[in-house]
Amino acid sequence: xxxxxxxxxxxxxxxxxxxxxxxxxxxxxxxxxxxxxxxxxxxxxxxxxxxxxxxxxxxxxxxxxxxxxxxxxxxxxxxxxxxxxxxxxxxxxxxxxxxxxxxxxxxxxxxxxxxxxxxxxxxxxxxxxxxxxxxxxxxxxxxxxxxxxxxxxxxxxxxxxxxxxxxxxxxxxxxxxxxxxxxxxxxxxxxxxxxxxxxxxxxxxxxxxxxxxxxxxxxxxxxxxxxxxxxxxxxxxxxxxxxxxxxxxxxxxxxxxxxxxxxxxxxxxxxxxxxxxxxxxxxxxxxxxxxxxxxxxxxxxxxxxxxxxxxxxxxxxxxxxxxxxxxxxxxxxxxxxxxxxxxxxxxxxxxxxxxxxxxxxxxxxxxxxxxxxxxxxxxxxxxxxxxxxxxxxxxxxxxxxxxxxxxxxxxxxxxxxxxxxxxxxxxxxxxxxxxxxxxxxxxxxxxxxxxxxxxxxxxxxxxxxxxxxxxxxxxxxxxxxxxxxxxxxxxxxxxxxxxxxxxx
Numbered sequence: 001x002x003x004x005x006x007x008x009x010x011x012x013x014x015x016x017x018x019x020x021x022x023x024x025x026x027x028x029x030x031x032x033x034x035x036x037x038x039x040x041x042x043x044x045x046x047x048x049x050x051x052x053x054x055x056x057x058x059x060x061x062x063x064x065x066x067x068x069x070x071x072x073x074x075x076x077x078x079x080x081x082x083x084x085x086x087x088x089x090x091x092x093x094x095x096x097x098x099x100x101x102x103x104x105x106x107x108x109x110x111x112x113x114x115x116x117x118x119x120x121x122x123x124x125x126x127x128x129x130x131x132x133x134x135x136x137x138x139x140x141x142x143x144x145x146x147x148x149x150x151x152x153x154x155x156x157x158x159x160x161x162x163x164x165x166x167x168x169x170x171x172x173x174x175x176x177x178x179x180x181x182x183x184x185x186x187x188x189x190x191x192x193x194x195x196x197x198x199x200x201x202x203x204x205x206x207x208x209x210x211x212x213x214x215x216x217x218x219x220x221x222x223x224x225x226x227x228x229x230x231x232x233x234x235x236x237x238x239x240x241x242x243x244x245x246x247x248x249x250x251x252x253x254x255x256x257x258x259x260x261x262x263x264x265x266x267x268x269x270x271x272x273x274x275x276x277x278x279x280x281x282x283x284x285x286x287x288x289x290x291x292x293x294x295x296x297x298x299x300x301x302x303x304x305x306x307x308x309x310x311x312x313x314x315x316x317x318x319x320x321x322x323x324x325x326x327x328x329x330x331x332x333x334x335x336x337x338x339x340x341x342x343x344x345x346x347x348x349x350x351x352x353x354x355x356x357x358x359x360x361x362x363x364x365x366x367x368x369x370x371x372x373x374x375x376x377x378x379x380x381x382x383x384x385x386x387x388x389x390x391x392x393x394x395x396x397x398x399x400x401x402x403x404x405x406x407x408x409x410x411x412x413x414x415x416x417x418x419x420x421x422x423x424x425x426x427x428x429x430x431x432x433x434x435x436x437x438x439x440x441x442x443x444x445x446x447x448x449x450x451x452x453x454x455x456x457x458x459x460x461x462x463x464x465x466x467x468x469x470x471x472x473x474x475x476x477x478x479x480x481x482x483x484x485x486x487x488x489x490x491x492x493x494x495x496x497x498x499x500x501x502x503x504x
Contacts, residue, residue, distance in 0.1 A: 041067045043373060044160055044174030046152045046318070049077020051350030051362030052180030053136055058367050060143040062374040067146040067172055073165055075136040075147075077182050079359040081129060082202040087225055089125035090205065091390055094232040098392075106429060116233055118210065125205070148172060153319045157345050176345055176373050179325075179333060180366065181318065183311040183351035188217065191278050191307060197285050198278065198305045201226060207304065211235050215287060215302040217275055219246035221389050223308035224262065228391045231267055238268040238300065240275060242292050249387060251401040251450040254436060258395050258452055261432055270300075278305060313352040328354070338378075339369040347373070361385045386464050388457035393433045396460035399448030399467050402438055411441035415473060415497025417489050419453050421504050424484040430454045435493035437463075437473055444472035444498050451490070459487055473497035 043059040045052045048070030056068040074081055100114045140147050150164035152172070160172045185200040187193065195203035204226045210233045216223040219241035231237040239246070246259055246269065259269065272292045279286040287300045313331045320327065326334045326342045333341060333348040340347050349369050350362030361382065368378025386398040405412050415437045425431035433453030439446050449463035466476055476494035481487050492501040 039173070040158075041065050041146070041172065041174040043067075043176050043178060043370065044069065044172055045178045045180055046160065047077065047180035047182055047350075048072070048075040048136075048147075049180060049182045049350065049362065050079050050359040051182070051366040052077065052178070053140075054363045055178055055180060055349060055366030055370050056145045057139055057143050059370045059373070060145045062370060062376075064370070064374060065146075066144075067148055067174065068140070069148045069150060069152040069160060069162055069172065071149070071151040071165070073149050074133040075140070076129075076133050077359075080132055080136075082205060084359055085132060086125045086129055086205045087201070087222075087229070088390055089128050090121065090229045091225060091392075093121045093124060094229045095392055098232040103429070116210065118208070118233075122206070151317060153317055154323045157323050157343050176347065178339075178366075178369060179315070179318065179341075179346070179348040179352055180350050180362070181314050181352055182362075183357055184314040184316075185307065186310040186312045188275065188307060188309055191217075191275070191305075193307055194280075197280055197303070198307065200307055204230075204304075204306045211303040213284075213302045214238070214304050214306065215240060215285070215300060216306045216308055218308035218310065219243070219269065219271070220308060220310065221247065221387075223306065224267075225390055226306055226308065227267055228262075228265070231265060236268075237266070238270060238302075240270045240273050240287070240289065240300070242272070242274055244272050246271070247389060247395075249397075249401075250389075250395060251397060251436060251448070252403055254395060254397070254434065254450045254452050257434060258389075258393075261393055261452070262391065311351065311357055315352055338372040339365060340372075355382050356385050356387070358385060358387070381468070384464060384468050386457075386460045388460065390457060393452050393454055394456035395450075395452045396456040397448065397450040398460055398464045399446065400438060401448060401450070402436075405438055405447055410447070412447060413439050413441050413444075413473075413497050415439070415493045415495065415501075417493035417496055417501055417504060419486070419489055421492070422484075422486060422489045423503075424486050424488070425453070427484060428454075433489075435459075435489045437476075437490075437493045437497045439473040439497050444474055446471055446473055446476070446494075449490070449493075453486060453489065455486060459490060462487060462490060474499075 042064035043066045045056045045068045048068050053075050056066050059066040097116055148162055150162040152160045152162045155161050158173055162170050162172055193200050201222050214230050214235040214237050216227045216239045219239050227237045227239055245255060273289050274292050276288040276290050285302045285305050288297055289300055290297045323343050328334055332354050333352050335341055335348050335353050339349055347369050349365035351357045355361060364380045368380045371378035386396055388396040417435050419425040419431045419433040436450040438448040446466050451459050473494040477491060481491045492503055495501045
């Protein structure tokens, strides 16, 4: 019986390989062509960003016939093309320049002068983006995902009309449609973004010269990161924020230390300040400001203004109203716990639905959504999604802030440990920062972890895993950490939460 089964498997493999070989040309054509009306997909994904392309690949891996529609012409969405990836490239390059100017001599590395070659810096950024977008196309081919370049809109809950980038039109049919169209820059009344003097994050990633004066409207992740890039390269950076604090999702204690760190880097802040108008009639840009609560107006001049007041769901042109998909007042598509909309067979993930507007959250949405479609169980806990600000020092966090825990009325303990007492941080002369652990008093269960340090975005994932499995601060404290490492600061903060740290 075993021999017979093995023989059948060999025969199946042989026939399959013969078919693929003899029809390889036709098979490749299918991968790059458009689905016809008679060629129904199991899954059609509209949008090729982090949520969309991950959903498409996962669907194909689960054996579902899948097509992904993307209007940009390159995969990866805002994140890869004009967001997360290019900004991290410039953050790294500008940090290297800043270190060469201010830190290398302390380490015995001296040279007579250092200068910025901005075209070369931009070239390195563009190369990284290009390589990664091509890499996703390669993953589509590997997993047999049909890739359609064009703008999709609903004809029905199972039909998508695609205006192709080449000028044609095609209809793609699918049993299940996933909307993964991401988000767009949130505009401000009376301010027109021209991507030259008044720029969005997209324009800020492609400036052809270093502005002498840069004004950033909005003190969130994106504004502070892009302000850091150009501040390191020589711009005078002023951040104007309507709210009373920077990065409102951040723990208050850590936020204060973070703002002080940025101010030491000569970044200026104007909080509780409203931008009334922007005048571009002269050589520069003149902003009229007033206190958020009202009062006397003042002016501020800049060479470039970055509008970074947040993002909004992008559903323009999808014709959701034609099929009756429900949205909230903010334009976000309403879904249930399985990412299904009110229209059977239509799903939504990522920035177009409620939840954190983060690429890694969108990826998790995509995987879970497809698993539900395939009859499996998916799961995403938005309380376990880490946030990272990629400045220097970086700030990362997961779980509850101390303010949130207080509001819940939970009895809690806090343990803190400064990187000034961490041997690795001292050894590399980069010791600004702190780890803060918040745990329930009675059970010692970790409720939140907040880190400000070099590479905090890498250190946070031990805490994410701990929260995911309901660990206590003692669990982390009693876990052996290699020495000397930055991660020992998390161990010491955990020790400080349930008992006492060793090195403080």
